[in-house]
Every structure is written in C-alpha cells, then in structure tokens.
Amino acid sequence: MSGSPGGGGTAPSGAPSFRVWAVGGMPEVRAGDDLSKLIAAAGPGLVDGDILLVTSKIVSKAEGRVVRAADREAAIDAETVRVVARRGPLRIVENRQGLVMAAAGVDASNTPAGTVLLLPEDSDASARAIRDGLRDTLGVEVGVVVTDTFGRPWRNGLTDVAIGAAGVRVLDDLRGGTDAHGNPLSATIVATADELAAAGDLVKGKAEGLPVAVVRGLPHVVSGDDSPGARALVRSAADDMFRLGTSEAVREAVTLRRTVREFTDEPVDPGAVRRAVAAAVTAPAPHHTTPWRFVLLESAESRTRLLDAMRDAWIEDLRRDGKSEESIVRRVRRGDVLRNAPYLAVPCLVMDGSHTYGDERRDTAEREMFVVAAGAGVQNFLVALAGERLGSAWVSSTMFCRSVVREVLSLPSSWDPLGAVAVGHAAGVPRERGGRDAEAFLTVR
Structure with a gap:
C-alpha cells in the first residue's frame, strides 16, 4: 500500500498488492455541487478497475443535507427509528437509512455553527450517481464506496465502513470453498467494501481535509452496475444476535412475551x-x-x-x-x-x-x-x-x-x-x- 499513485514499497514478486492514495485539491463542497465533476477536476488519474472512496460528509453537503438545528439531540431524534442502547447522553440507534450507529450519524463537525450534517438519504444511490458521472466525464469504469465512521461492539476505536456502494462487490462469499489446509469454509463472508473503506481512511485521515481516496490493484472487486450496494452489509433483524443493548434487550424480552x-x-x-x-x-x-x-x-x-x-x-x-x-x-x-x-x-x-x-x-x-x-x-x-x-x-x-x-x-x-x-x-x-x-x-x- 502506498500514499500516492507512484510511491510506496515493492511487493515480493508475484505477491498480491494494491495501492491507495488520497486525492488532493478538492474544494469546499456546497449544496448542488456535482461531486463527479469536482473529483474529476481534482485529477485523480483514474483508470478502469480503480475504486473511489468518498467520505459521506461531502456527499451530504452536495445533496443539501445540512440543516439548521440549535439542538443536535432534536436532530438525532428526527433521524432515529429505534434506540438500540443508551448510556447517559450517548445513544446507539437505528437511523432512517437502516444503519445502527452512534447518534444516528448526525454530525456537528465540519459544518457551520448552528447547523448539523445528516447522512445521505440513500447512500447507494449517491454512489451510483458518482460512478455514472465519472463514466460520463472521464470514460472510466470504476467502483465507488461512500464511507462513514463507525464504532464497533467489543472493540475500542473508530474505523470507516461502507454505507453506500456502486460497482463494487461489497461481500465476498467464500462459503463452500476450502482453506489452505483443505478445511471447508461454512460461514466465511468477507465484508470487502468495509475493508476498502478502512484502507481509504488510513490516507484520508479524520482532520486532513482529504475526503476522497483511490484504491488501485483490486480490479476483481469492481463489478457491474447490478451490484447490490452497501445495503447488503446490513444484517437483518432476524439474523442479528446483538440487536439490542442490555436494558433494551430486557425490555424487549418482556414485551415479546x-x-x-x-x-x-x-x-x-x-x-x-x-x-x-x-x-x-x-x-x-x-x-x-x-x-x-x-x-x-x-x-x-x-x-x-x-x-x-x-x-x-x-x-x-x-x-x-x-x-x-x-x-x-x-x-x-x-x-x-x-x-x-x-x-x-x-x-x-x-x-x-x-x-x-x-x-x-x-x-x-x-x-x-x-x-x-x-x-x-x-x-x-x-x-x-x-x-x-x-x-x-x-x-x-x-x-x-x-x-x-x-x-x-x-x-x-x-x-x-x-x-x-x-x-x-x-x-x-x-x-x-x-x-x-x-x-x-x-x-x-
């Protein structure tokens, strides 16, 4: 992995490798901007098979998802469909996009005082629009992943994950195959799009003002226009063994009886x-x-x-x-x-x-x-x-x-x-x- 299209170390001969770099030169995004044109103008040097990683904040800004809210808690309430867990002022909730995350994804950073930033209404649709725009502008077939920052159960620290995707195999289902020792794989499904999002975060950073990154060297991950999108990463309620926090689980069990x-x-x-x-x-x-x-x-x-x-x-x-x-x-x-x-x-x-x-x-x-x-x-x-x-x-x-x-x-x-x-x-x-x-x-x- 390297920090620029031409930099970085050399992988051993024949070993799989890829490169990831941040795209500089992106202007401040405003409501109504065409992100595909802004990205193309920044000169990312895209070629067929590249994967573009786009921070959700600039997608939200381009789509006018900046709203006035003197009270961030009220904005969180408006975006919440279900409280998963609560501890003091911190809430883990399911938001209107079906994502389970802290504060419904409502962000008060990188936005003018007195406003908050909401997640895109449909991040998969946003990714498709950027992919289509880059195809029209640059004539390239790339994958696009819209990313956002999540915490995770049982793990300290934050990482970027995919909340929207187009032209990318978001999941790699290895079930039915075997490992290097010939053992059958019965439950292995790799969250490829999340791994891409995390790789991009390593070069975009959280405060460097670099909202876009490119991954090159993984063309097998790029798929056609019929890819399912990041929605496929969201576990269904029936399969989610950790759907609730402790007190919420007790209350739901009582209600379910x-x-x-x-x-x-x-x-x-x-x-x-x-x-x-x-x-x-x-x-x-x-x-x-x-x-x-x-x-x-x-x-x-x-x-x-x-x-x-x-x-x-x-x-x-x-x-x-x-x-x-x-x-x-x-x-x-x-x-x-x-x-x-x-x-x-x-x-x-x-x-x-x-x-x-x-x-x-x-x-x-x-x-x-x-x-x-x-x-x-x-x-x-x-x-x-x-x-x-x-x-x-x-x-x-x-x-x-x-x-x-x-x-x-x-x-x-x-x-x-x-x-x-x-x-x-x-x-x-x-x-x-x-x-x-x-x-x-x-x-x-």
Whole structure:
C-alpha cells in the first residue's frame, strides 16, 4: 500500500498488492455541487478497475443535507427509528437509512455553527450517481464506496465502513470453498467494501481535509452496475444476535412475551429451556430460600401420561359440578394448548426454609411470600424463553389436581405444582397485546 499513485514499497514478486492514495485539491463542497465533476477536476488519474472512496460528509453537503438545528439531540431524534442502547447522553440507534450507529450519524463537525450534517438519504444511490458521472466525464469504469465512521461492539476505536456502494462487490462469499489446509469454509463472508473503506481512511485521515481516496490493484472487486450496494452489509433483524443493548434487550424480552397457543413441530432445544430455568432461579425469595423447582417433560410419553391423567381428573370434577357432557368437552378442549406443545415444564413451589408461627394470620402471610417468590421465578422463566425466541403459554390446570400431578410425575409430597408451561416455536405471529396505560395502574402518595 502506498500514499500516492507512484510511491510506496515493492511487493515480493508475484505477491498480491494494491495501492491507495488520497486525492488532493478538492474544494469546499456546497449544496448542488456535482461531486463527479469536482473529483474529476481534482485529477485523480483514474483508470478502469480503480475504486473511489468518498467520505459521506461531502456527499451530504452536495445533496443539501445540512440543516439548521440549535439542538443536535432534536436532530438525532428526527433521524432515529429505534434506540438500540443508551448510556447517559450517548445513544446507539437505528437511523432512517437502516444503519445502527452512534447518534444516528448526525454530525456537528465540519459544518457551520448552528447547523448539523445528516447522512445521505440513500447512500447507494449517491454512489451510483458518482460512478455514472465519472463514466460520463472521464470514460472510466470504476467502483465507488461512500464511507462513514463507525464504532464497533467489543472493540475500542473508530474505523470507516461502507454505507453506500456502486460497482463494487461489497461481500465476498467464500462459503463452500476450502482453506489452505483443505478445511471447508461454512460461514466465511468477507465484508470487502468495509475493508476498502478502512484502507481509504488510513490516507484520508479524520482532520486532513482529504475526503476522497483511490484504491488501485483490486480490479476483481469492481463489478457491474447490478451490484447490490452497501445495503447488503446490513444484517437483518432476524439474523442479528446483538440487536439490542442490555436494558433494551430486557425490555424487549418482556414485551415479546406473549401467550402462544399454536406451535410448530420443530423440536425445542433442551439447553434453551435450561438457560431459561437458570434465569428463573435468580428471582428474589424470602429467608434466602430457593422455593422453585422445574419439572421438564421432554418425552412425548411423559407429557401424554400426565395430560391424560389430568384430563380424567378434570372430567370427574366437572361431572361432580353437574356440567353437561357438551360443556365438559368444550372445557377440556381448552387444555389442547398443553397437548399440542412439543415441550412442557411444570414449575413447583417448595416451602423449604419457611417459618411456622402457629398463628393463622402470620402463617398465611408466610405462604403468600413464598407464592409471590415462585411467581417471580415463573415470570423470569417465561421472559427468558421469549429471549430464546421460544413461545410459551402458562396454564394453571395443574394447580387443580396437584395430587394427580405428583403421583404421575413421582414428585415429593411437598412440591406444589403451579400450573404448566407449554413451550415451543410459535406457529404464527402472536396476536398483538392490547395497549395498557401504565398510569392506570399507579397510585402515588
């Protein structure tokens, strides 16, 4: 890599190499300027197969994305569609271009006082316009990458990445190939456009007033006009394992928890359920006790045996109550959510460590403390299942036939079943929960 078209060291014979240099002579860019003409006039010496790296700031200025904003925070709000994480005044957000970054990309540097600079509306379109303009002006076929500065999870420091691209293979999919030792590559997709952007930043710098760089020697990276653009670099929500900050993830998991009544046949990962149990037993409990137990019914035989016994007990109760056979069939059918689930968990309450006062009022309060703690554990369990992208439904039926459940599952007499939780992969999108105004549930003194 060298700092000018003709400078730099010499690579060993036959070894791959490329050159990158900054383009000097660029004027101050103003709204309405034709960037391709300004770049061509700066004399970058472009040839077919070169790749042009253009800082997004000058693209935004040319496209009139400078706006008056006495309050930068208000501008960030306007560009934000989702807060990913927040710590003090710092916000990592998803902006209207679909990029996850600090402050939505709103920049108060290199712009007049009282104004802020927004990212281009469509950086891929901006890159295409520059590429087309250079083809018309200079007659060259080049790739164009629009770059911006990002921080990265788990890594200190900033680097430039591609937010727009045209005529460039933004991703190099190596899956299906082999490495130098013949091992298959099953997950290797190289972010080529980001690597180009970072290389350009080494010569453009952050404060040198050099917004454009050229890479030469990588013609295989330059593609036709049908390249997908930098949008292909943005990971979809379904595939993004790190979509949220810590507090936001907790809130979303709580929000995602829905009662799911229809499940697919996809097996449930027992490890995911055990991780949910691990979250459940972090709930608070009285007297430093552990009042939770979870019975996991992982075999179809164990689930059927329990549910058949519960059904028979329920029918007997309903007949004793004088219900009609039609009513009994209808009521028993409500338990189908448990029968159709590929996995069941039965949370139980144990009173080990509880106090006995010999006073009905205090003994009742003691049990209620333990029930509340067990309920907190069940809620933790349900929320953690949602975080594992598993659907669930808590059904209270085991509480009405505890002796039957204990007998079928061979549980100690001191274990009190607190319902059953159906677990599985939702067969469809759960119905939206009706909005609830938290103020309606508050009393302030």
